[in-house]
Amino acid sequence: MNQSFWGVLVVMLGVAALLLIVFFQTITNTDEHNSQLLKEVTEAAMWDAFDYSTYRKSGEIRIDREKFVENFARRFAESASKSYKYDIQFYDINEKPPKVSVKVTSKQTGNPAGVLGGSNEPTTVVLNNRIDAILEVPY
Numbered sequence: 185m186n187q188s189f190w191g192v193l194v195v196m197l198g199v200a201a202l203l204l205i206v207f208f209q210t211i212t213n214t215d216e217h218n219s220q221l222l223k224e225v226t227e228a229a230m231w232d233a234f235d236y237s238t239y240r241k242s243g244e245i246r247i248d249r250e251k252f253v254e255n256f257a258r259r260f261a262e263s264a265s266k267s268y269k270y271d272i273q274f275y276d277i278n279e280k281p282p283k284v285s286v287k288v289t290s291k292q293t294g295n296p297a298g299v300l301g302g303s304n305e306p307t308t309v310v311l312n313n314r315i316d317a318i319l320e321v322p323y
Contacts, residue, residue: 190277211292212308214265219313222288229256230282230319245321246280255279256286268292282319287312 202207238244253274264270268290275285293306 189220211311214268214290214292215311215313217265218288218290218311221260222313222315225256225259225263226284226286226315226317228259230284230317232296234282234319234321244280245282245319247282247319249277249279252284260288276316283317285314287314289313 203274210309229252230247232255233247235246235248238246256274257272260270260272272291273287275287277284290311292309292311
């Protein structure tokens with residue numbers, strides 16, 4: 185009887201450890217996905233907002249602010265995970281020279297402590313990703 189309780193304890197600790205690993209792996213994968221998505225979407229939106237008519241007339245490199253915000257929001261919404269809520273904040277958008285600063289915040293909720301017999305309150309992890317980008321145009 186004593187050995188069976190030890191066996192149950194070892195199995196329960198193993199299950200709890202696996203659940204903790206899955207929880208933190210999900211957070212890590214979400215953070216990595218958000219940072220790569222932010223980088224790719226920012227670059228693509230800056231190229232979409234590039235003002236070709238001004239560049240042809242005067243050789244001046246600039247982007248359109250409204251087009252950038254519109255394209256960024258559309259591209260991010262198409263590629264982002266639908267199970268999270270995102271807060272997108274544009275800190276600085278310079279049209280000339282083309283520079284943007286964007287911050288994306290997402291929240292993930294889970295309950296890793298409930299598995300170990302701790303509190304049953306969910307744990308909320310806030311993931312912040314920020315990028316400052318400058319558009320480089322090759323000659």
